[in-house]
Amino acid sequence: MRKEKELIYQQQLRQDLLDRKMDRREFISKTLTAGLGLAGVGVISNFGNFAQAQSRPLTPTFYQWIEDLHPGIPQVNSRFPDVNYQIAPVEGFGIERFVAEAKKKDSTWDVYVGQTPFVEMTAMIEADVIEPWDNYIPKDVIDDIIPSIREECTINGKMYGWPFLLDVIGTGWHAGIVKEAGLPDGAPATWQDYLSRADQVIESGAAPFGATFDANGWRSLAPFTHSLSSDVYTSEGLFDFTGDAAIEALMLMKNIMSKSHPDIMLAGTSDGGVNGTPDEVAFAAQRVGYYNKYFNAPLRMAQYWDNPKDLRMGPLPKFAGGEGSTVFWTTGAALFKHGKNKDKAAEYVKALTYDQQIWKDSIAGTETAHPGQLPPYKSLYAGWKSSQPDWLPDFVDLVRGQLDQAKAITNHLFGLQQFQIGKPIWESYLKGEEKNPRVAMQKVVNAVQAEMKRG
Amino acid sequence: MSQDLLWATLLWLPTRGETAKVTTGNPAINGPTPKSWLVEHNNWVFLLPTVLFFVWYQVYPIVRVVWISFTDYKYLTNDPANWVGFDNYVEALSDPLMWDSLGRAAYFTAMFLPGTIIIPLLLAVLIHGVQNQRLATVYRVILLIPAVIPSTLVFVLWKWMYNYQIGPINHFLVEVTGWFTYRNAPQWLGGTDLTLPSVAIMEVWWGLGYHSVFFLAGLAAIPKDLPEAARIDGAGEWQVFWHIILPRLQPIMLILVILRFGTSMGVIDEYLIFGGFNRESPTYTWTIFMYDQAFKTGLWRQGFAAAIGMVGSLAMMVFVTWLIYIFRSRD
Numbered sequence: 046m047r048k049e050k051e052l053i054y055q056q057q058l059r060q061d062l063l064d065r066k067m068d069r070r071e072f073i074s075k076t077l078t079a080g081l082g083l084a085g086v087g088v089i090s091n092f093g094n095f096a097q098a099q100s101r102p103l104t105p106t107f108y109q110w111i112e113d114l115h116p117g118i119p120q121v122n123s124r125f126p127d128v129n130y131q132i133a134p135v136e137g138f139g140i141e142r143f144v145a146e147a148k149k150k151d152s153t154w155d156v157y158v159g160q161t162p163f164v165e166m167t168a169m170i171e172a173d174v175i176e177p178w179d180n181y182i183p184k185d186v187i188d189d190i191i192p193s194i195r196e197e198c199t200i201n202g203k204m205y206g207w208p209f210l211l212d213v214i215g216t217g218w219h220a221g222i223v224k225e226a227g228l229p230d231g232a233p234a235t236w237q238d239y240l241s242r243a244d245q246v247i248e249s250g251a252a253p254f255g256a257t258f259d260a261n262g263w264r265s266l267a268p269f270t271h272s273l274s275s276d277v278y279t280s281e282g283l284f285d286f287t288g289d290a291a292i293e294a295l296m297l298m299k300n301i302m303s304k305s306h307p308d309i310m311l312a313g314t315s316d317g318g319v320n321g322t323p324d325e326v327a328f329a330a331q332r333v334g335y336y337n338k339y340f341n342a343p344l345r346m347a348q349y350w351d352n353p354k355d356l357r358m359g360p361l362p363k364f365a366g367g368e369g370s371t372v373f374w375t376t377g378a379a380l381f382k383h384g385k386n387k388d389k390a391a392e393y394v395k396a397l398t399y400d401q402q403i404w405k406d407s408i409a410g411t412e413t414a415h416p417g418q419l420p421p422y423k424s425l426y427a428g429w430k431s432s433q434p435d436w437l438p439d440f441v442d443l444v445r446g447q448l449d450q451a452k453a454i455t456n457h458l459f460g461l462q463q464f465q466i467g468k469p470i471w472e473s474y475l476k477g478e479e480k481n482p483r484v485a486m487q488k489v490v491n492a493v494q495a496e497m498k499r500g
Numbered sequence: 501m502s503q504d505l506l507w508a509t510l511l512w513l514p515t516r517g518e519t520a521k522v523t524t525g526n527p528a529i530n531g532p533t534p535k536s537w538l539v540e541h542n543n544w545v546f547l548l549p550t551v552l553f554f555v556w557y558q559v560y561p562i563v564r565v566v567w568i569s570f571t572d573y574k575y576l577t578n579d580p581a582n583w584v585g586f587d588n589y590v591e592a593l594s595d596p597l598m599w600d601s602l603g604r605a606a607y608f609t610a611m612f613l614p615g616t617i618i619i620p621l622l623l624a625v626l627i628h629g630v631q632n633q634r635l636a637t638v639y640r641v642i643l644l645i646p647a648v649i650p651s652t653l654v655f656v657l658w659k660w661m662y663n664y665q666i667g668p669i670n671h672f673l674v675e676v677t678g679w680f681t682y683r684n685a686p687q688w689l690g691g692t693d694l695t696l697p698s699v700a701i702m703e704v705w706w707g708l709g710y711h712s713v714f715f716l717a718g719l720a721a722i723p724k725d726l727p728e729a730a731r732i733d734g735a736g737e738w739q740v741f742w743h744i745i746l747p748r749l750q751p752i753m754l755i756l757v758i759l760r761f762g763t764s765m766g767v768i769d770e771y772l773i774f775g776g777f778n779r780e781s782p783t784y785t786w787t788i789f790m791y792d793q794a795f796k797t798g799l800w801r802q803g804f805a806a807a808i809g810m811v812g813s814l815a816m817m818v819f820v821t822w823l824i825y826i827f828r829s830r831d
Contacts, residue, residue, distance in 0.1 A: 141795055144575060171799065172576040253682050307683060308664040311690025318776020323690070326665040332682070462797050469780030499591075500574065500801055 102127040103389045108135055108159025111210070111376065114341070114416040117403040121396055128393070133159055138316075138461065140165050140174070147174040147383060155384035156394060161376050162197050162206050163263070163453060163460035169379060170205055171458065176382040177203035181391035186422075194375055194421045197453035207391075208375035208421035209398050210407070213444050213451060214268035214361060215371065217328070217336040217343025221355040225251035226334065232359025236272070236297055239335060239362045243304040246334035255304035256335040257324040260311075262464030264338055266471070267454055268372035269294035272361050275370040275452040282457040283493065286467060286486040293364065295482045299475050306333065310472055337361065340417040340440065348415060358417075358440040360447050370450045375421055398422070409436035419444060463493045569806035574799040581803065588807030597779060597789060598808060602815060605785040608696045609764040615704035616711055616760045617753060623708065624715030625741065640716070644709035655773050658702045662688035689774045691781030699770050699783070711756060718752040719745065754827035758820055765816050786812040 103125060109132050112118060122128050131154065134142050138161075146152050160166055160175075169175045182204065187195065190208060198206035216239075220230050223242075226249040233239035243255025258265040262284075270277050273290040285291060302309055306327045312318030313325075327333045329346035336343050340358055347356035363369040378394045380387060397403070404425065407418050419441065420426075426445050429437055454460060467489035474485035538545065569588055573581035592598050623643065630636040646654070661667050670685045680686070688698040727740045735743070768787040775783025777792055786808060794805035 139795065144800075148578075168576055173578060306665070307685075308687045308690060311664070311687060311692065312774070312776040312778060312781065314659045314663075314689070315773070318690070318772075318774075318778070321659075323664060326663065330665050332665065458798060465777050466779065469778050472780070496797060499797075499804065500572070500799060 101385050102129045103386045103393055104129040104131060104154045104384070105156045105158060105378075105390065105393060106131045106133040106154040107157075108133055108376070111159060114414045114418070115210075115403055115407060116411055116413055117400060117406045118397070120402060121393075121400050124396060125389075125393055133157060135159065138164050138319075140169060140172075143169065143174045143381070144172045147172055147381075150383050152381040152383040154381055155386045156381065156390040157379045158209060158394070158397070159376060160206055160379040161374050162456050163374060165461075166198075166205055166379070167200070167456050167458045167460060170200065173382060175205055175379045177205050178207050178378075178380055178391065179203055181380065181387055182207060183391075183395065186395060189422045189424050191421055191423055191448055193373070193448060193451060193453065197373075197375060197456075198377065200456055206375070206377040206379060207394050207398070208377040209394070210376045210416070210418040211373060211421055211448075212339035212341060212376070212418055213371060213373040213447065214264060214337065214339055215358055215440070215444065215447075216361055217338070217340070217347075217356060217358045218334055219252070219328075219331060219347075219350070219355055220357050221352065222246060222251045222331065222334045223357075225249065228334075230357060232357075233335070233362045236362045236364055240300055240304070243301070243335055247304060252332055252334050254306045254327060254333040256301050256337075257305045257309060257327050257333045258298070258301060258337040259322050259324050259342070260309055260468070260472075261319055261322070262468055262471075263372070263374075263454055263461065265298060266291065266294055266464070268337070268361060269297050271368070271370040271372050271452060273364040273367040275368055275450070278455045282455045283459065283463055284454070286471075286489045286493075287483065292482050292486060295471055295474060295486065299482075302475060310475065340444070341415075344410070344415040344417040358438075358443075360443050368450060369447075370452055371447055372454060373448065373451045374453055376418075377421075399425070405434070405436055408438065408441060459493065459497060462496070466492050466496055565806045565809060568803055569810050571803045572801075573803040573806075575794070575802050576799040584803070588804045589811065591804060592807045592811050597784075598786065598811065601784055601786040601789045602812060604696070604782050605765050605767070605787070605812075607782070608700060608767065608785070609761060611697055611700040612703055612764045613757065613760055615700065616707060616764075617756060619704060620708055620711035621715050621749070621753075624712045624719060625745070627712070628716060628719045640709075640713075643712050646706050647709040649706075651769070654702070654706055655770065658698075659689070659774070662698055664688070664690075691775050691778050691783060693782065695775060696782045699767075699774060703764070703767075703770070707760075711760075714752050714756055715749060718749045722748050750827055754824065757823055757827065761820060761823065762816065765812070 105128065107118070107130070112132065118130075122130050133154070143152070143157065157175075160169070166175075187204070190198075194208050194211065195204070198204050198208050216232055218232075223230055223246070226242075226246045228242050228245055233242055239256065246252050246255040267284065270284075270288075270290045270293075273293055274288075277285045277288050277290050279285050306323065308323040309327075311323050313323070314321035324333075324336065324338065325342055325346050328336045328343060329349040331350055336346075343356055343358060347353045350356070360369075361371040378390075378397075380390060384390070398420065399422070404420050406414075407416050409415075410417075417440075426441075429441070457463070459466075470489045470492055471482075471485050473479040473488075474482045479485045479488075568581070570583060570585060571581035572584045572587075627636055627639045627643075630639065649657075661669055664670055664685060664687055665682075667688070669688065670680070673680045674682055674685050686694055688694050722745060727744050730740050730744055766787055767785070768791060771783040771785060771788050772791070775781045775788070777788065777796065778784060790805045790808040790812070793808060794800055794802045
């Protein structure tokens with residue numbers, strides 16, 4: 046063949062390969078037959094991966110529980126032809142697989158839906174697994190995110206998380222038990238009121254236990270502290286365990302425990318002990334009156350009741366003179382640095398997070414799940430306020446009101462671990478082994494600092 | 501179990517080869533027939549694929565972990581690993597949590613091992629004594645049922661059994677017998693003092709059939725005339741068991757004890773499910789400490805985690821050496 050014809054033919058073969066009109070075997074055969082020899086192999090090595098990358102469909106991966114609780118996701122997927130939807134190989138907040146792939150500058154997936162900022166976002170940034178959404182997320186979406194939520198997903202001015210499912214710590218109660226105890230069917234306004242109502246539940250015999258909470262620190266100690274003050278983080282970004290607000294919260298926890306089931310401090314039965322916790326079992330078994338946790342817990346547990354409609358929900362009580370804040374976090378999407386299809390990923394996540402059916406199913410519930418997780422966008426709440434759908438329960442408005450005061454746990458590499466390290470230590474006070482809460486909390490600080498010093 | 505089979509193969513095959521020598525011709529007339537190298541060493545030839553697999557999937561990872569243990573490797577960073585000598589080992593050995601966590605694993609092993617030997621041995625002796633072969637088969641099948649249940653299902657089953665609020669054990673203790681109330685019922689899991697014994701009971705139950713099969717095989721290999729002769733000489737059943745059967749089961753006991761010692765000291769799945777990362781929990785053993793450091797805490801200091809693993813492994817090897825000495829043949 047003459048040289049120019051060789052080049053034209055090679056170009057044509059290359060294009061056919063990219064357009065998937067032939068596979069690699071055929072490409073090699075044709076190049077060899079045409080006398081182009083090893084040029085074909087060179088093309089494969091240079092363009093094979095590129096062809097694969099170009100033709101790889103959008104590949105999002107979800108934390109298993111998200112699929113379990115949100116049955117509307119397949120409908121969103123149906124709007125994206127060829128989307129290669131997968132379940133992430135994570136358990137107990139593990140990100141090992143993502144980190145392992147990032148070390149090889151590779152990623153099987155394009156976007157991970159399941160990231161909670163204070164839990165794994167900092168670690169994923171340190172390990173160079175994810176990149177900011179700033180170049181891909183539309184500006185109108187950024188402006189639409191509730192400010193405190195946007196702050197939660199931002200580190201050094203860059204948004205590393207696209208928020209999706211909002212969890213807020215509040216109060217749930219069993220209206221049947223409360224009525225039997227002769228108590229009013231409304232949220233206790235203060236912690237004092239809460240404690241006396243819990244006593245009343247036990248004394249009346251309506252239930253064996255008055256109140257319960259999830260003993261993991263980010264689900265109890267932190268929100269109880271925020272109900273007094275949300276300015277409870279050190280300059281390093283760690284929780285201020287020895288601050289007055291945290292000490293008050295710890296003492297409150299001890300008080301609640303005296304009205305609760307004995308196994309309240311035990312580890313849960315799944316996900317490394319953080320899920321399937323004893324508080325959920327007690328509430329599902331209708332053995333306790335009042336319950337503090339993120340709303341999807343009482344909603345899920347009430348499904349086991351004789352009458353699930355007995356569930357009521359409201360905001361966290363306040364300390365007298367307290368700020369009345371709480372803790373929230375979002376589970377959102379992280380963009381893999383070494384993934385592909387980034388523009389498409391942004392389109393997909395936008396469609397997912399704005400989907401009205403997903404929010405209706407989440408808030409009103411379906412036959413299979415009732416997570417009660419809320420959206421992060423101002424416009425959705427505004428829309429519901431102006432034209433309230435008949436499926437919208439009251440707690441949504443209450444929670445939206447709280448979001449203007451609520452604060453997320455600050456992002457830090459030890460954001461979650463500080464609570465896991467501290468829990469057995471502050472529990473020495475809760476169990477009565479240590480009389481002084483400040484001493485217990487100082488030991489918590491010492492233990493966290495010691496762990497951080499390891500490197 | 502697949503690891504047990506691999507170890508059994510590696511221990512058994514080389515000795516088998518020694519008895520399988522090939523001879524041809526009449527050595528009285530022609531003298532010994534020369535054998536090819538391949539024929540003489542055929543057992544090793546057949547062993548080669550397993551050895552290669554073993555070296556690549558077992559030996560190489562161990563060597564690599566040993567190397568990592570002498571570095572400051574942090575998985576979450578892209579910083580190169582620097583050689584730090586024995587710093588990780590010094591840190592591990594001077595950390596009270598290392599000793600606490602090793603002690604917890606040892607405590608669990610002390611509860612688990614006797615259950616792995618004594619109960620299956622007794623059951624095997626009882627089943628072996630059943631004269632009706634059909635009935636003996638039925639007993640064997642019943643014993644093996646737990647062994648064929650996948651681990652996930654076993655954990656789900658026992659988590660439910662031990663559940664404080666809704667588990668059948670506490671239901672029996674509170675609702676049926678009234679021995680406890682919902683305020684003072686036992687807390688079986690979740691990091692209480694009962695957690696390790698509860699996990700040990702689950703593990704013993706799970707392994708009953710599997711371990712009994714080992715002893716049944718050993719009992720079948722004992723020549724019948726030995727205990728018969730002893731009985732004729734006036735020995736009681738206990739004497740027959742203690743002086744004839746038990747010594748001949750010693751090699752099986754050695755294998756079981758060493759295998760189960762290793763697995764019980766190295767338990768991690770059950771502790772992750774039943775205990776989590778509470779450092780005060782009895783289930784926070786050296787394996788959880790290692791996992792916590794390697795995949796959960798801070799920048800994932802895998803050099804330090806590897807050193808924790810090596811310290812635990814070396815402690816186990818010392819103990820295994822002692823076990824081999826205790827169970828050595830006295831013939």
